[in-house]
Amino acid sequence: MKSLVCLQPQLSARAEALAAEFALQLSDEALLQQPGFHLCLDDSGLSLQQGAARPGKKRLQVQVDFVSGAVAHRRKFGGGQGQDIARAIGISAYKPTVIDATAGLGRDSFVLASLGCRVTAFERQPVIAALFQDGLERGLQDDECHDIIQRIELHHGSGHDLLQPQRFTADVVYLDPMFEHDEKARAQVKKDMQAFREVVGQDDDADDLLQRALACARCRVVVKRARKARPLADQPPTYSLTGKANRFDIYVNAKVAAPAE
Ligand SMILES: C[S@@+](CC[C@H](N)C(=O)[O-])C[C@H]1O[C@@H](n2cnc3c(N)ncnc32)[C@H](O)[C@@H]1O
Numbered sequence: 001m002k003s004l005v006c007l008q009p010q011l012s013a014r015a016e017a018l019a020a021e022f023a024l025q026l027s028d029e030a031l032l033q034q035p036g037f038h039l040c041l042d043d044s045g046l047s048l049q050q051g052a053a054r055p056g057k058k059r060l061q062v063q064v065d066f067v068s069g070a071v072a073h074r075r076k077f078g079g080g081q082g083q084d085i086a087r088a089i090g091i092s093a094y095k096p097t098v099i100d101a102t103a104g105l106g107r108d109s110f111v112l113a114s115l116g117c118r119v120t121a122f123e124r125q126p127v128i129a130a131l132f133q134d135g136l137e138r139g140l141q142d143d144e145c146h147d148i149i150q151r152i153e154l155h156h157g158s159g160h161d162l163l164q165p166q167r168f169t170a171d172v173v174y175l176d177p178m179f180e181h182d183e184k185a186r187a188q189v190k191k192d193m194q195a196f197r198e199v200v201g202q203d204d205d206a207d208d209l210l211q212r213a214l215a216c217a218r219c220r221v222v223v224k225r226a227r228k229a230r231p232l233a234d235q236p237p238t239y240s241l242t243g244k245a246n247r248f249d250i251y252v253n254a255k256v257a258a259p260a261e
Pocket residue numbers: 101102103104105106107108109122123124125128157158159160176177178179200203206209
């Protein structure tokens with residue numbers, strides 16, 4: 001699924017630019033009669049929409065919204081530096097630089113940037129990267145989000161290629177590959193997550209990221225896992241932080257602190 005439907009003719013130049021940047025194929029509205037999820041552009045931005053929706057039924061839409069979505073709520077009420085992800089990354093008065101090598105729709109990147117970290121984000125799936133990029137561009141127009149979003153730099157590409165110390169290093173490399181999901185778990189996830197899963201599939205090659213991440217991280221690699229999942233690459237972490245839903249496995253290279261002058 002790499003098609004983009006432009007729903008408003010006045011946005012055709014923007015649609016062409018997105019198609020060129022993320023190697024998407026421009027399609028006409030007839031595509032929306034087909035089942036599955038399709039990328040659509042209208043004046044609210046870019047979204048993933050469910051095709052072949054029943055008449056009178058609202059189409060399911062997935063859009064990146066840093067300004068008023070769930071992630072915006074989390075920015076205001078999410079617990080700041082006390083939340084597990086912040087403790088796992090090692091955020092304190094010193095704000096580590098982070099490579100988010102499996103960025104998805106950028107929720108974790110945004111949380112880390114809102115806590116003061118500079119984030120270099122990699123996303124390889126073109127539809128997901130386009131949604132993230134579009135959310136960043138809309139968020140930049142918002143006064144409250146502007147400075148946070150300026151701390152995020154998105155690269156469309158694979159961590160397997162980009163995680164090379166000659167190209168990118170940071171204090172922390174963060175990995176959050178798709179959890180290995182079974183059919184029972186699939187039935188329990190929210191509809192927007194189902195759409196995301198349908199587009200992304202499983203990240204079966206995630207084990208290969210760990211050594212690459214360790215080579216690019218000055219201080220640590222943090223891996224988000226399902227609570228009871230095996231550690232990535234079956235490599236035991238230095239320690240873990242286990243929360244209600246997830247676990248953060250931390251592989252320590254060095255203490256997180258400002259580099260010596
Ligand atoms: C579980 S999601 C990440 C969710 C993300 N942490 C967030 O907060 O929105 C996993 C994402 O990692 C991406 N991914 C997996 N392996 C990757 C790789 N080697 N390079 C870049 N992206 C990758 C997938 O395409 C998917 O979008």
